[in-house]
Amino acid sequence: MAFKDDLKTLLKPYYWINILMSFSYLLAKKMPVVCSYTFPKSDVLCELDGRESEILLLTLIVVMIRSRKSGSLTMINYITASFMYCKVANLVLWTYADIRTGILYAVLFLVLAIWIPEPTYNGPSNVVYFRTAVSLEDEISRNKYITWLICFYTTWNPSCANFAPIFAQLSAEYGLNNLKFGKIDVGRYPDAAKKFEISDASTSKQLPTLILFKNGEEVLRRPTFDVKGKVIRFFFTADNIKAVFDLNNLYKIAANKTNNIAKFKIKDTSDRKLN
Known part of the structure; x- marks a missing residue:
């Protein structure tokens, strides 16, 4: 039941939008059509270079450590705790690729943070x-x-x-x-x-x-x-x-x-x- 509830929660706009934001750079690199349009001047088309791989690996390590320290035990808690670190890593990656895409990502980052805040608990309480x-x-x-x-x-x-x-x-x-x-x-x-x-x-x-x-x-x-x-x-x-x-x-x-x-x-x- 808890797993099913988590899946229902993930359907809320805040979660799936932030998941896309957290994986935006990796998805852009691994989808040939998007990659050829987004990175037309890339020397190695649709492949991560050494610096990009290091940033993604470091982000994964930080997410694992910080999520555990925060006491995140459920799938939703793990995912929510990782959003900020993943989005910061994506900001660095997009800026590393092109300062213009970095600025665009930063603006989108701020707009979504204002207009789609994290859902709060609205169930029964005493x-x-x-x-x-x-x-x-x-x-x-x-x-x-x-x-x-x-x-x-x-x-x-x-x-x-x-x-x-x-x-x-x-x-x-x-x-x-x-x-x-x-x-x-x-x-x-x-x-x-x-x-x-x-x-x-x-x-x-x-x-x-x-x-x-x-x-x-x-x-x-x-x-x-x-x-x-x-x-x-x-x-x-x-x-x-x-x-x-x-x-x-x-x-x-x-x-x-x-x-x-x-x-x-x-x-x-x-x-x-x-x-």
């Missing part, structure tokens, strides 16, 4: 957004019967962007009145990062960070640190979140509490009517 560490602490301590799962994130971090739809889906699936999901942007509100000891630097390996609060206190977080103080890598997949934070059990406990409170209210109302 997330509460906080603006300061104080408001977050006040809400967590206000009612200690509520269990909170809070995501600390930044808008510019690729791992946070990849995790956003997963967290939204989990909030819709598991969210209850006494089991809530919240988010706070530590890039905009660094006081929250400082309060909960999360690095918001551009090289931070703590983004995103998930913290589970019970009875107003932190009980679990991911990622965490090893004995040497280094961040232990954590893959933010739905299955990992469910397993580590025991969401199924948390949901059952929260649902039982909700049902018990509802039964008590019904019984109390019935007793009052009888009296």
Whole structure:
């Protein structure tokens, strides 16, 4: 099902247009009709020279390394993470071939970035957004019967962007009145990062960070640190979140509490009517 969903997602204009942009130079070189028109003065018609091959190989290595570091696990995440590097490489290649084609590609690059932005998640969500560490602490301590799962994130971090739809889906699936999901942007509100000891630097390996609060206190977080103080890598997949934070059990406990409170209210109302 996930693979089929990814294929449907790839049909959206943003993805197939960016895929074409990412492979534009290679396609132009390998399609004889296009190649003879685009590179009429090429010494070796429709063949990559040594410099072009080096640029493409370097791009492939960078994409693999950066995609892995960003925590990209699904096909869509891998593809999205690679777009920028591939398009920059194509810009270099088109400019290397002819400054005019390089300028044309750059203009097309900018126009498409403005008019066809990356699609955002628009499915069901039950997330509460906080603006300061104080408001977050006040809400967590206000009612200690509520269990909170809070995501600390930044808008510019690729791992946070990849995790956003997963967290939204989990909030819709598991969210209850006494089991809530919240988010706070530590890039905009660094006081929250400082309060909960999360690095918001551009090289931070703590983004995103998930913290589970019970009875107003932190009980679990991911990622965490090893004995040497280094961040232990954590893959933010739905299955990992469910397993580590025991969401199924948390949901059952929260649902039982909700049902018990509802039964008590019904019984109390019935007793009052009888009296």
